[in-house]
Amino acid sequence: GDSVTQMEGPVTLSEEAFLTINCTYTATGYPSLFWYVQYPGEGLQLLLKATKADDKGSNKGFEATYRKETTSFHLEKGSVQVSDSAVYFCALSSAFKAAGNKLTFGGGTRVLVKP
Amino acid sequence: EPEVTQTPSHQVTQMGQEVILRCVPISNHLYFYWYRQILGQKVEFLVSFYNNEISEKSEIFDDQFSVERPDGSNFTLKIRSTKLEDSAMYFCASSPRQVGHGYTFGSGTRLTVV
Numbered sequence: 001g002d003s004v005t006q007m008e009g010p011v012t013l014s015e016e017a018f019l020t021i022n023c024t025y026t027a028t029g030y031p032s033l034f035w036y037v038q039y040p041g042e043g044l045q046l047l048l049k050a051t052k053a054d055d056k057g058s059n060k061g062f063e064a065t066y067r068k069e070t071t072s073f074h075l076e077k078g079s080v081q082v083s084d085s086a087v088y089f090c091a092l093s094s095a096f097k098a099a100g101n102k103l104t105f106g107g108g109t110r111v112l113v114k115p
Numbered sequence: 116e117p118e119v120t121q122t123p124s125h126q127v128t129q130m131g132q133e134v135i136l137r138c139v140p141i142s143n144h145l146y147f148y149w150y151r152q153i154l155g156q157k158v159e160f161l162v163s164f165y166n167n168e169i170s171e172k173s174e175i176f177d178d179q180f181s182v183e184r185p186d187g188s189n190f191t192l193k194i195r196s197t198k199l200e201d202s203a204m205y206f207c208a209s210s211p212r213q214v215g216h217g218y219t220f221g222s223g224t225r226l227t228v229v
Contacts, residue, residue, distance in 0.1 A: 034217050036217075036220075042222055043206055043220045043221055043222035043223045044158065044206060044208075044220040045220070046217035046218065046219070046220075049217050089158060091158075101163070101171065102148070102160040102163055102171055102173075103150075103158075103160065103218065104160070105157055105158040105159075106157070107156075107157045108157065108158070
């Protein structure tokens with residue numbers, strides 16, 4: 001079945017540092033890929049997405065590129081802020097089902113940015 | 116921006132009791148979901164719902180669980196006889212028709228079974 005693997009945290013950074021969170025997936029065909037963010041005490045928010053190979057999703061300074069050849073969707077941000085402290089989840093939705101199919105999540109990576 | 120609303124935000128219940136978690140999805144969305152997240156663990160799919168019926172469910176979603184869209188706006192998750200291991204954050208989500216469109220999640224209901 002589908003699966004998502006992301007690097008374990010916590011990742012601790014200083015403000016303005018470069019952030020990378022690795023995410024790889026296993027799925028049949030061409031799934032859609034997502035990054036969700038969960039701030040302390042809150043729900044899951046869609047951060048960015050990519051629906052086909054070589055697409056780049058971007059939002060709030062974060063970027064991720066859909067790499068079919070390496071089955072990866074690594075999240076990057078060039079200069080993090082304290083407000084980026086959160087848990088980040090990589091997720092996919094299957095290519096083979098009709099609209100509305102389930103999301104498969106990775107285990108989440110906690111990021112802590114220190115001033 | 117449209118939101119998915121969940122109530123209550125916290126619920127404490129005794130083992131064996133029934134609980135109903137409530138959600139109001141985004142009004143023009145057609146697909147509805149429940150996920151759960153046990154503290155510190157992965158977000159897990161429970162069930163998806165479309166056109167007034169379950170379209171997919173996970174192994175977790177056994178006979179103790181049921182979902183309903185009673186009035187065209189609310190979407191509920193019922194746990195008939197709660198167990199300690201049902202303690203988790205439960206997230207409702209909705210999505211429009213298009214494939215690959217991200218979900219909108221609610222802020223969750225934290226269920227504690229004692």
